[in-house]
Every structure is written in structure tokens, then in C-alpha cells.
Amino acid sequence: MTSKEHFEIAEKYYHEYEETQNDELLEKAIKNYSEAIKLQPGFAYAYYKRALIYGIYEEFDNQYQDLNIAINVYSDLIEHDSDNPELHYKLALIHMENFQDNRNKEKSLNHFNKALELGYKNHDIFYNIGEIYCDFPYTRRDEALYYYNKAIDLAPNETKYYLARGECYDLLKQSENAMADFSKGIELAPEDWVFYNRRAELFIQLKEWDKAIDDYKQFRNLYHYNNRLKFELLRNIDRGPFFEFYFEVDLFKHSHWHPDSYYLEDSIMIEFLQVFSTVKEIAFYGYNEYSPSELSILVENFQEHLKLLSNITSYADFFKHVEYSKFLHTLIREFDDIEACWKSILNRLIEITKKLIKLVSNAANKGQYLYIYGI
Structure with missing residues (x-):
């Protein structure tokens, strides 16, 4: 040929x-x-x-x-x-x-x-x-x-x-x-x-x-x-997309899917966590590392985030928070009836935020680093 x-x-x-x-x-x-x-x-x-x-x-x-x-x-x-x-x-x-x-x-x-x-x-x-x-x-x-x-x-x-x-x-x-x-x-x-x-x-x-x-x-x-190519839609392999939160004194010990890591694998919640997040010092995608001294700042910001979520009492209030965000398309694209499911989304966000506060607080007390890998 x-x-x-x-x-x-x-x-x-x-x-x-x-x-x-x-x-x-x-x-x-x-x-x-x-x-x-x-x-x-x-x-x-x-x-x-x-x-x-x-x-x-x-x-x-x-x-x-x-x-x-x-x-x-x-x-x-x-x-x-x-x-x-x-x-x-x-x-x-x-x-x-x-x-x-x-x-x-x-x-x-x-x-x-x-x-x-x-x-x-x-x-x-x-x-x-x-x-x-x-x-x-x-x-x-x-x-x-x-x-x-x-x-x-x-x-x-x-x-x-x-x-x-x-x-x-x-x-x-x-x-x-x-x-x-x-x-x-x-x-x-x-x-x-x-x-x-x-x-x-x-x-x-x-x-x-x-x-x-x-x-x-x-x-x-x-x-x-x-x-789709594997790196474009990782939900088809390796259980992605996900955020991985890994806490350790020595980050060189880390390998992906470590049993001690906390994984956030729900792609919809990943998007909404960013819509609502007031945690300006944290980056959710790629490889990011935070020192023990930085973790206390993250805890404070996650607490502010939790307060914001806890003050939402109606669908109108919920929708107002995401209406002008670039992730609004995720809300509408994934849910045909947004008004019927907004409470379950909100409750899941509150649950995730409380979990992160606990994990980051414990790591700060132990002098650990936080390693985040997000795709």
C-alpha cells in the first residue's frame, strides 16, 4: 500500500x-x-x-x-x-x-x-x-x-x-x-x-x-x-470524575485510591460545590497541596460556606445563588424538574461540607498536609 x-x-x-x-x-x-x-x-x-x-x-x-x-x-x-x-x-x-x-x-x-x-x-x-x-x-x-x-x-x-x-x-x-x-x-x-x-x-x-x-x-x-476518549469522560473508567482529599505528613507516601483518602465522586455535586463555595483559597481541579498552617484558613472558609447553605430555605433562594453562575447549565442540563429536587441537592451539599470541615480540622490538629487531586 x-x-x-x-x-x-x-x-x-x-x-x-x-x-x-x-x-x-x-x-x-x-x-x-x-x-x-x-x-x-x-x-x-x-x-x-x-x-x-x-x-x-x-x-x-x-x-x-x-x-x-x-x-x-x-x-x-x-x-x-x-x-x-x-x-x-x-x-x-x-x-x-x-x-x-x-x-x-x-x-x-x-x-x-x-x-x-x-x-x-x-x-x-x-x-x-x-x-x-x-x-x-x-x-x-x-x-x-x-x-x-x-x-x-x-x-x-x-x-x-x-x-x-x-x-x-x-x-x-x-x-x-x-x-x-x-x-x-x-x-x-x-x-x-x-x-x-x-x-x-x-x-x-x-x-x-x-x-x-x-x-x-x-x-x-x-x-x-x-x-468519548477516556481522559475526556473519566466517569467511564476509574470511577471518575472525582475529587480526592488526602491528608498526610509526608505527601510522597501518597498513591491514588489510597484507602485513607476521602473521595467525592458525584460529578453533579462537584459542580454545585463550586457554585456555592466561598472557599477562595482552595483549588478543586488538578494537583494542589496545602500546608498545615493553611488548613485552619480552609476550615474557616468551609464554615462560612456551611452557614451560607444553611440559610437557604426556599427554592427561589436556592436558584438565586446559582442563577448567574457559569454552572447553571449543569443544574438545568441534569435535572428536568429542578424545583422538585433542589432540597436533596442542598442537603447533599451540606453533608459534604460538614464532612470536609471534620476532615480538614482533624488534619490541621495533626500537623498534616492536604493534597487535592481533582479531575
Whole structure:
């Protein structure tokens, strides 16, 4: 089988992965991209596509290594064929992904513009320029809209363009236009969960709770929970997602799933604990370490947290505390009838907070460190 044939097979698997989020397809894609590279070591675009998969796997050293190889190959090709618009376009795509380079977007934009100057008219080029202008460091969203519009004019059935323009409208606080684009995405791709998810978040901003719930129901029906990569939905393995609270004088003795650790494994409670938390000195995600002297501050803050929870006496009061938080979507997405279950959520939060106060207080008295690992 030739390098080109392996690349075509890899592309097929990669596009199927984008539709299904099935990580087995991603593994097949990267295997075939690698075979294509093995047979043709200068196959720059195969390096680029393999780098995208390394990025999904969060293997960033491998990702940047492949991106830099692809950049070098295309740069050499442009030296000998500087008027080739496709070479400039592909080099621009690669620079877009090379976040290790703090000038990557500037370089990308230069090559996109050069490709346009040389007559490159593929609709994706306008979409990608829009993506650059919509985000940091340019943040020129009116210009981004101009390019998104050009992309949509050329390819009116390309759903990702409506998603991108809708996101841009949302950032510009143009909710009506954003809603129209997300709805158009649903019209074009009624099986794509992402549009229901984003439109539901807009309905939350507009306080149209029933419409948000309806869209989240659709999201739950369509989202590929069982196919997500293991590090994306750890609830499918190792009992995650979770917070682990581990107390020890010597943290080097620690290993995950230690029998003395306290685990908070309920993903809904994890979200709500953050919504209500007044514990400003504590970080819930990643690896974090707190000294014995810091634990007394945590205890005081958890006690303030408990007081806040204990003063909630009605559904209206409960909802008021989460209404403007970024985790409100969790409340609405996970519960069809919020009003019927708010007390059980509140009681669980109070129970968790009391448990944490006891554990942290005991650790402080023993001169122990607190180690938190959260995913």
C-alpha cells in the first residue's frame, strides 16, 4: 500500500471519528498517518494531521514535534515555489495549531493573506481567518464576522461556520443573531449535539428555562457519552470524575485510591460545590497541596460556606445563588424538574461540607498536609 493510500484511509477514519467521537477510529487514523509518514518522510500534511490527533491525546511534545517538521517542510517548499497559494494555505493551517510559538496566529494570518493574494478561494480560508480575528490576540470580532459571512456565502450548508459565527455573535452580546445561527445548525444537522448544547446555554442567558431544558434533553439524547476518549469522560473508567482529599505528613507516601483518602465522586455535586463555595483559597481541579498552617484558613472558609447553605430555605433562594453562575447549565442540563429536587441537592451539599470541615480540622490538629487531586 502506498503512502497516499494510507493517508486516504487515515482521513476516512479521522472524519468518522469527528462524527462519532469513537476513540478506536482515532487510533486507526493515527496508525495510518504514521504509515504514510514512514513510507514518505517528507509528507508534511500527514505530519500536520497526526499532530492534530496528538493534540487530542494531550501528547503535546509529539504534537509540536510533528508541527515543526511540517512547518520546516512547507517553508522549504515555499522557498522554491513562493507563488503557490496552496502551500501558503497549508502552512497557515499548521501555524494556527502551533501554540508553542507566541506569534503563531500572526504567521498564520500572513500566509492566509498571501494565499488570497495569489488567488486561493476555498471557503475554509475565510472561516479560518475569521477564527483568528475572533480570538486573542486580535479580538476584532466585526472583522471576524465579515470573514465568517464570506465563508457561509460560499458554503451555506457547512455547519461549523454557523457554530463559529454564532459563538462570535454571542461574544458580541448579539443573542438574537447567535440564536439564529445555532438554530440553523440544528436545521442542517439535527443529530449534532453541539448546537442543542449552545442554544440551551443561550436560553439560560435569556432565562427561558423550559426551552433550555428541552434543548438539553436533545443534547443528552445525542451526546456520545460512551464513545468519548477516556481522559475526556473519566466517569467511564476509574470511577471518575472525582475529587480526592488526602491528608498526610509526608505527601510522597501518597498513591491514588489510597484507602485513607476521602473521595467525592458525584460529578453533579462537584459542580454545585463550586457554585456555592466561598472557599477562595482552595483549588478543586488538578494537583494542589496545602500546608498545615493553611488548613485552619480552609476550615474557616468551609464554615462560612456551611452557614451560607444553611440559610437557604426556599427554592427561589436556592436558584438565586446559582442563577448567574457559569454552572447553571449543569443544574438545568441534569435535572428536568429542578424545583422538585433542589432540597436533596442542598442537603447533599451540606453533608459534604460538614464532612470536609471534620476532615480538614482533624488534619490541621495533626500537623498534616492536604493534597487535592481533582479531575
